[in-house]
Amino acid sequence: MSKVKxxxxxxxHQYYKYTGFYSFIWQGVKSAILPTVIVVAVLFYVNYKVINLNEGLLYITQNFSDLFIFGVFLASESVLGLIPPDIFIAWTKNTESPLLYLSILAFLSYLGGVIAYFMGMAIVAIPSVNKHLYGKMSKHIINMQKWGGFLIAVGALLPLPFAIACLAAGMINYSRKHFFLFGLLRFFRFAIYGFVIYSALS
Known part of the structure; x- marks a missing residue:
C-alpha cells in the first residue's frame, strides 16, 4: 500500500514539474517577496521614525465604523484584491479585540473568494462578458484547468491574487466541495501575517 501511495x-510531482507548477509558484513568490518586505519595512520605519502608527490606526478606529471598514475589505477581496489585506490587518491591532477582528477579516477574505467563485460561474452564463474576460484571464484559466485545487491553495496562502484564482475556478466550474476546502487555507495566511504585522507594530 505504501508503494502505491x-x-x-x-x-x-512529475506532472506538476512538467506543467510548470513549481516554476509558477517560484515566480509568484519572488514577485511577492519584495512588495511584502517593503510593506513590513515601511511599517517599521514609519512606526519608529515618522509617526506612531498605533495612534494613526486608532484615529481610523475612532472615526470609521467597524461595519464600514469590514464592508470595504469584503468588496476589495471580492474584486481582485484591490487593497492589500496588510493594511486591514494592521488596523485590527488597535481594535478592542484584535484576534477577534483578525478572525473576522480572515472569514471575510474567505467569503470574498467564495463571492468571486460564484461571480465566475455567473459570468459564464453571459456569453459577451465571458468572452471578454476569458481573453483577459486565459492564462489564469489555463493554469486552473491544469492545477485546480493546488492553485487555489497557493493563492490562499501566498501573497498572490486569491480572488483571481477563485474567479477562474468559478469560470471553469471547478468542484465546489474542493474549492471550499482548499480556500480554508486563507485563514492560515491571516494568522501568519497577523503575527508578523502585530510584531512590527508592538
Missing amino acids: KSRVKLL
Missing part, C-alpha cells in the same frame, strides 16, 4: 505522489 509513493508512486502516486511521484507521478503527481
Whole structure:
C-alpha cells in the first residue's frame, strides 16, 4: 500500500514539474517577496521614525465604523484584491479585540473568494462578458484547468491574487466541495501575517 501511495505522489510531482507548477509558484513568490518586505519595512520605519502608527490606526478606529471598514475589505477581496489585506490587518491591532477582528477579516477574505467563485460561474452564463474576460484571464484559466485545487491553495496562502484564482475556478466550474476546502487555507495566511504585522507594530 505504501508503494502505491509513493508512486502516486511521484507521478503527481512529475506532472506538476512538467506543467510548470513549481516554476509558477517560484515566480509568484519572488514577485511577492519584495512588495511584502517593503510593506513590513515601511511599517517599521514609519512606526519608529515618522509617526506612531498605533495612534494613526486608532484615529481610523475612532472615526470609521467597524461595519464600514469590514464592508470595504469584503468588496476589495471580492474584486481582485484591490487593497492589500496588510493594511486591514494592521488596523485590527488597535481594535478592542484584535484576534477577534483578525478572525473576522480572515472569514471575510474567505467569503470574498467564495463571492468571486460564484461571480465566475455567473459570468459564464453571459456569453459577451465571458468572452471578454476569458481573453483577459486565459492564462489564469489555463493554469486552473491544469492545477485546480493546488492553485487555489497557493493563492490562499501566498501573497498572490486569491480572488483571481477563485474567479477562474468559478469560470471553469471547478468542484465546489474542493474549492471550499482548499480556500480554508486563507485563514492560515491571516494568522501568519497577523503575527508578523502585530510584531512590527508592538
